[in-house]
Amino acid sequence: MKIGITCYPTYGGSGVVATELGKELALRGHEIHFISYALPFRLTKFFENIMFHEVEISNYPLFEFPLYSLALASKMVEVAKYEKLDLLHVHYAIPHASSAYLAKQMLKDKLDLKITTTLHGTDITLVGLEPSFLPLVKFSIEESDGVTAVSRFLKEKTLTNYSIEKQIDVIPNFIDTEAYKPIKDCVFRKSLAPHGEKVLIHTSNFRTVKRVSDTIRILEQVIKEVPAKLILVGDGPDRSECERLCRELHLCEHVKFLGKQEGLVEILNSADVFLIPSQSESFGLSALEAMACGIPVVSSSVGGLPELIKHNETGFIAEIGDIERMAKYVIDLLTNEKKYDLFSKNARKRAVNVFDTSKVVPLYEEHYKKLLNS
Ligand code: GMT
Numbered sequence: 001m002k003i004g005i006t007c008y009p010t011y012g013g014s015g016v017v018a019t020e021l022g023k024e025l026a027l028r029g030h031e032i033h034f035i036s037y038a039l040p041f042r043l044t045k046f047f048e049n050i051m052f053h054e055v056e057i058s059n060y061p062l063f064e065f066p067l068y069s070l071a072l073a074s075k076m077v078e079v080a081k082y083e084k085l086d087l088l089h090v091h092y093a094i095p096h097a098s099s100a101y102l103a104k105q106m107l108k109d110k111l112d113l114k115i116t117t118t119l120h121g122t123d124i125t126l127v128g129l130e131p132s133f134l135p136l137v138k139f140s141i142e143e144s145d146g147v148t149a150v151s152r153f154l155k156e157k158t159l160t161n162y163s164i165e166k167q168i169d170v171i172p173n174f175i176d177t178e179a180y181k182p183i184k185d186c187v188f189r190k191s192l193a194p195h196g197e198k199v200l201i202h203t204s205n206f207r208t209v210k211r212v213s214d215t216i217r218i219l220e221q222v223i224k225e226v227p228a229k230l231i232l233v234g235d236g237p238d239r240s241e242c243e244r245l246c247r248e249l250h251l252c253e254h255v256k257f258l259g260k261q262e263g264l265v266e267i268l269n270s271a272d273v274f275l276i277p278s279q280s281e282s283f284g285l286s287a288l289e290a291m292a293c294g295i296p297v298v299s300s301s302v303g304g305l306p307e308l309i310k311h312n313e314t315g316f317i318a319e320i321g322d323i324e325r326m327a328k329y330v331i332d333l334l335t336n337e338k339k340y341d342l343f344s345k346n347a348r349k350r351a352v353n354v355f356d357t358s359k360v361v362p363l364y365e366e367h368y369k370k371l372l373n374s
Helices: 013-027 068-082 093-107 134-143 152-161 188-192 212-222 239-248 264-268 285-292 323-334 337-355 357-373
Strands: 002-006 031-036 050-054 087-091 114-119 146-149 198-203 228-233 255-259 273-276 297-300 315-318
Touching: 002 013, 002 068, 002 093, 013 031, 013 050, 013 087, 013 114, 013 285, 013 357, 031 068, 050 068, 068 093, 087 093, 087 357, 093 114, 093 134, 114 134, 114 152, 114 357, 146 152, 146 357, 198 212, 198 264, 198 285, 212 228, 212 239, 212 273, 212 323, 228 264, 239 255, 264 285, 273 285, 273 323, 285 297, 285 337, 297 323, 315 323, 323 337, 337 357
Parallel strands: 002 031, 002 087, 031 050, 087 114, 114 146, 198 228, 198 273, 228 255, 273 297, 297 315
Antiparallel strands: none
């Protein structure tokens, strides 16, 4: 198949999933055309069967705000027409699904371009609900030939929040468990926890929905019982506030802010427990990355997290903001070697058996075939 993929090219779950999907489809012999305003950050080298088309945005002085969605629609038309695309797969509804709809209409006399939209999370649960976007998001989803959601939770939210009656295929996020795997005696561990402390880890974009400060408060409880460090990976709006909280709680010695990092597999493998105390999380790709490395997860019970994490099996789940309970779960894991090893094995096994690339990418191929035959 010849498939156009549009996504956000920057750090973020939806861009990661879109790019890894494109790479895997290309390996399977499909021709992939990425269409975005910059090269997706995971496309760092040449991949056979993958092409990139950059959307140029006019900065004409009359336009106070860049007209990206319109420029994107024009580029989609150009690529679909000249590269003879079979379908266009857009990730994150805003504004990609709307641009795709426009492109489809512009091409309708020449080409029956099928469009499928993957809903990722905040496009539905947060931004999409803003009054300035809601009608457009609803319309664009209804007009997509196919729609997928990364969890059952997100599917249900979409149908109820937008009063939509439409088939939505649930296709979970996936992970390359050959790349994300346990590494014994990881070298980073010594520098991160030089005195043999246990290591808690959290990776995110430090947006308010992630509740990163909860991870610091969990650590505050944990170190009363177990010597431990907290590694925070990533950057974003709440980082300064988290750094301030560390100073206020006199925890600077125990918390390391690594910022944005490559080499996540090695960093994850230096840790014992992954924390994801989010306010909202449609899937939790970062938790899956940890599970694939054999790291048990302690999370909040929101969104799609309970579809990923098996409570008392691959990790533990507690109410949003229940720091005491999350800390208790962490201490339980860190002080009970047998239980820890079992949870670690279970986490890895679940990642491999349910969420490995080889299990999930064929579901997208099936979804595409269904669209093209409809
Ligand atoms: O909100 C974010 O963290 C970024 C966002 C994205 O689209 O880049 O992440 C969402 O999509 C990821 C990939 O499908 C999911 O794993 C995340 O759970 C989801 N984030 C939220 O729902 C908050």
